[in-house]
Amino acid sequence: MSLQHALLGVLEARPMNGYELTRFFEAAPRWVWSAPQSQIYPTLRQMEQAGLIEGQKEIRGTRLSRTVYSITERGLAELRTWLGTSHTPPPARDAFFLQALFFDMIEPDRAASVLKAFIAEQEQLAAEWRAHREALLAKDTPLLKERLKNRPAGEHDRIAALKAHVFAGQIAVATARAEWARESLRLLEEPTP
Amino acid sequence: MSLQHALLGVLEARPMNGYELTRFFEAAPRWVWSAPQSQIYPTLRQMEQAGLIEGQKEIRGTRLSRTVYSITERGLAELRTWLGTSHTPPPARDAFFLQALFFDMIEPDRAASVLKAFIAEQEQLAAEWRAHREALLAKDTPLLKERLKNRPAGEHDRIAALKAHVFAGQIAVATARAEWARESLRLLEEPTP
DNA sequence: TGTATCATGTAAGATGTTACATGATTGC
DNA sequence: GCAATCATGTAACATCTTACATGATACA
Numbered sequence: 001m002s003l004q005h006a007l008l009g010v011l012e013a014r015p016m017n018g019y020e021l022t023r024f025f026e027a028a029p030r031w032v033w034s035a036p037q038s039q040i041y042p043t044l045r046q047m048e049q050a051g052l053i054e055g056q057k058e059i060r061g062t063r064l065s066r067t068v069y070s071i072t073e074r075g076l077a078e079l080r081t082w083l084g085t086s087h088t089p090p091p092a093r094d095a096f097f098l099q100a101l102f103f104d105m106i107e108p109d110r111a112a113s114v115l116k117a118f119i120a121e122q123e124q125l126a127a128e129w130r131a132h133r134e135a136l137l138a139k140d141t142p143l144l145k146e147r148l149k150n151r152p153a154g155e156h157d158r159i160a161a162l163k164a165h166v167f168a169g170q171i172a173v174a175t176a177r178a179e180w181a182r183e184s185l186r187l188l189e190e191p192t193p
Numbered sequence: 194m195s196l197q198h199a200l201l202g203v204l205e206a207r208p209m210n211g212y213e214l215t216r217f218f219e220a221a222p223r224w225v226w227s228a229p230q231s232q233i234y235p236t237l238r239q240m241e242q243a244g245l246i247e248g249q250k251e252i253r254g255t256r257l258s259r260t261v262y263s264i265t266e267r268g269l270a271e272l273r274t275w276l277g278t279s280h281t282p283p284p285a286r287d288a289f290f291l292q293a294l295f296f297d298m299i300e301p302d303r304a305a306s307v308l309k310a311f312i313a314e315q316e317q318l319a320a321e322w323r324a325h326r327e328a329l330l331a332k333d334t335p336l337l338k339e340r341l342k343n344r345p346a347g348e349h350d351r352i353a354a355l356k357a358h359v360f361a362g363q364i365a366v367a368t369a370r371a372e373w374a375r376e377s378l379r380l381l382e383e384p385t386p
Numbered sequence: 387t388g389t390a391t392c393a394t395g396t397a398a399g400a401t402g403t404t405a406c407a408t409g410a411t412t413g414c
Numbered sequence: 415g416c417a418a419t420c421a422t423g424t425a426a427c428a429t430c431t432t433a434c435a436t437g438a439t440a441c442a
Contacts, residue, residue, distance in 0.1 A: 084303035091227035110277035
């Protein structure tokens with residue numbers, strides 16, 4: 001159900017059509033949730049049926065139609081309830097740690113090259129998140145700007161700080177993973193006595 | 194495909210039947226991968242068809258039959274290839290960070306209680322992993338004992354250290370998450386000027 | 387007139403979840 | 415005899431992935 005809540009969270013900022021949402025959820029600088037286009041459209045229709053969002057059909061030109069969805073009172077209530085509830089953690093399922101668990105079965109060189117790629121990838125992610133965090137602190141992302149329009153000015157700093165802090169969390173995790181991988185490299189290279 | 198590799202990794206230690214594997218993958222002290230019983234059995238049959246594992250039917254008592262699966266040469270090769278290859282990271286999909294991203298929409302008290310539950314849960318996980326890590330370092334887990342029987346004694350320390358280090362990684366991530374949640378609590382409580 | 391972008395759709399298959407179902411064996 | 419454990423199965427459903435398909439509009 002998380003995709004639905006992710007969509008509700010985005011639509012709370014402003015109404016959007018499937019195409020915009022698709023670009024958002026497929027965006028290169030990774031966000032906290034991702035989904036392919038083929039999942040977005042059916043989910044939107046489902047959510048409309050459930051009364052969580054409302055679609056407004058528009059025509060561009062003569063024949064190109066798009067449906068702009070906005071969050072309903074019901075959707076807002078559902079989102080708030082979900083946000084205020086503790087959910088059971090997802091089952092452990094980390095393909096990379098799984099891989100690392102059996103590194104003793106392959107040559108250290110091969111394991112090392114996998115680890116190095118992992119470090120590069122985590123650092124890349126951290127860099128993207130760092131940029132996004134900065135942009136949020138500067139209140140300079142398209143979505144945050146829209147969102148703040150419906151909020152009292154006195155809260156803007158707090159809201160930006162809270163959102164930015166989520167990406168600080170992503171950065172912290174990516175950094176911890178990269179650091180762990182560097183330690184792994186040292187462990188692998190240790191000469192066996 | 195990761196479940197298949199997880200199963201291969203476990204079966205490399207020793208042959209097991211579906212029931213044993215189920216207990217392993219549903220075990221309370223979380224491992225790096227989990228799967229329900231309903232997924233294990235069909236996957237095992239699939240893997241046997243693919244020649245990655247080999248099932249040996251046994252009879253306990255008069256009628257209770259079980260199929261003990263062991264890894265084949267083919268399965269071992271597949272596992273080694275997978276272990277030595279870098280895989281594209283899974284798409285970002287973190288329900289908790291998603292939730293935290295919208296904490297500005299609910300009362301700070303409610304957000305705080307969600308955060309506190311999260312901290313407790315991450316610390317619980319870290320504790321379980323810490324215990325498992327210690328057990329691995331002491332070469333005192335059932336599976337590791339089996340596994341080491343087929344390895345030269347001179348490598349035992351290194352293998353145990355490598356496996357234990359994976360759980361050090363899990364602990365580091367859980368700790369980073371808990372620490373991040375504690376910072377969030379402070380941010381939430383900050384008085385708005 | 388052609389290319390990039392806008393805009394929406396579906397279909398097949400893999401993976402994961404929840405729940406139910408059946409019977410054998412061990413040990414008290 | 416009864417409960418806990420051993421042992422395997424399936425069915426329905428939700429979720430996610432990969433791929434294909436179609437047409438409109440903007441703009442150079």
